[in-house]
Amino acid sequence: MAPLSAQKKQPDFYKVVYFGCAGAGKRTNLDGARTLLGASDQAVPTDQAISCVRINPNGNFAKPVDLYAANHPIGSPLLQPLLKDLHGVIFVADSALEQFDNNMAAMAELISRLSNYRIRIDTFPSIIQYNKRDLADGTSIQKFEDELNPLGMPAFNAIARDGEGVVACIEAVNLMIKKYLKAP
Numbered sequence: 639m640a641p642l643s644a645q646k647k648q649p650d651f652y653k654v655v656y657f658g659c660a661g662a663g664k665r666t667n668l669d670g671a672r673t674l675l676g677a678s679d680q681a682v683p684t685d686q687a688i689s690c691v692r693i694n695p696n697g698n699f700a701k702p703v704d705l706y707a708a709n710h711p712i713g714s715p716l717l718q719p720l721l722k723d724l725h726g727v728i729f730v731a732d733s734a735l736e737q738f739d740n741n742m743a744a745m746a747e748l749i750s751r752l753s754n755y756r757i758r759i760d761t762f763p764s765i766i767q768y769n770k771r772d773l774a775d776g777t778s779i780q781k782f783e784d785e786l787n788p789l790g791m792p793a794f795n796a797i798a799r800d801g802e803g804v805v806a807c808i809e810a811v812n813l814m815i816k817k818y819l820k821a822p
Contacts, residue, residue: 651692651702652815654808655720657748658730659740663769663798664707665689667730670804671705680704688720698809700816705808712744721751725819726763726811730798731786733768733776741777741786759789763814766793767807772800 656664668691671677677691687709692702710716729748731741749759766787770776779795787793792810796803 648819649701649725651704652725652812653704653706653723654726654728654811654815655724656705656707656728656730657717657744658769659732659737659744660711662730662732662737662741662744663767663796664730665709666769666798667728667767667796667804667807668705668707670798670801671808674801674805675808677705687716693808699812703808703812712740712747717747718751718754721755724752724755724757726815727752727759727765728807728811729764729766729791730769731766731777731782733770733773735775735777738777738781738785745786759791763811763818764791765807765811765814766791767796767798767803768793769796769798769803771795771803772797 656667658664668689671693672691675693677693680690680692688706690704690706692704693699694702706720708717708720727748729745752759752762768779768782794803794807794810796807798804
């Protein structure tokens with residue numbers, strides 16, 4: 639059976655996964671959602687290394703949004719089930735120069751894992767968050783756009799630890815999901 643997102647049925651809630659290399663700020667984004675949007679922790683009984691928070695319906699969110707982040711390393715087989723029944727992805731790129739190759743590997747893995755569910759990242763609700771933009775020696779936006787984002791996915795600058803860019807990314811992917819699910 640095709641995943642819910644591929645069937646384009648109207649779900650009771652949206653499932654969004656933060657994906658990226660270790661230390662990029664996936665869990666920091668969850669903390670920001672908890673603080674800035676009043677998201678509540680959700681139990682994930684199958685895996686203690688996965689965190690989930692739920693944003694309840696409010697002015698910007700007509701349906702609940704469950705945000706997931708995994709503490710598994712890129713390459714772990716435990717990441718594949720996290721992408722099942724997915725509605726959207728926020729790829730978190732670490733702006734530290736020394737993490738650029740890890741960002742590239744994580745993006746390649748995300749694209750490969752989504753293809754296992756017959757999902758193409760260029761037609762699916764996906765955005766990139768360039769996190770840690772306050773780093774003095776950070777990767778340039780031009781390098782990110784040219785090499786990490788050649789498909790031209792929507793991209794946002796962020797400093798997740800300060801809450802900057804966290805809400806904008808969630809709102810953007812939420813809007814993309816609504817449009818995607820209404821498409822014929």
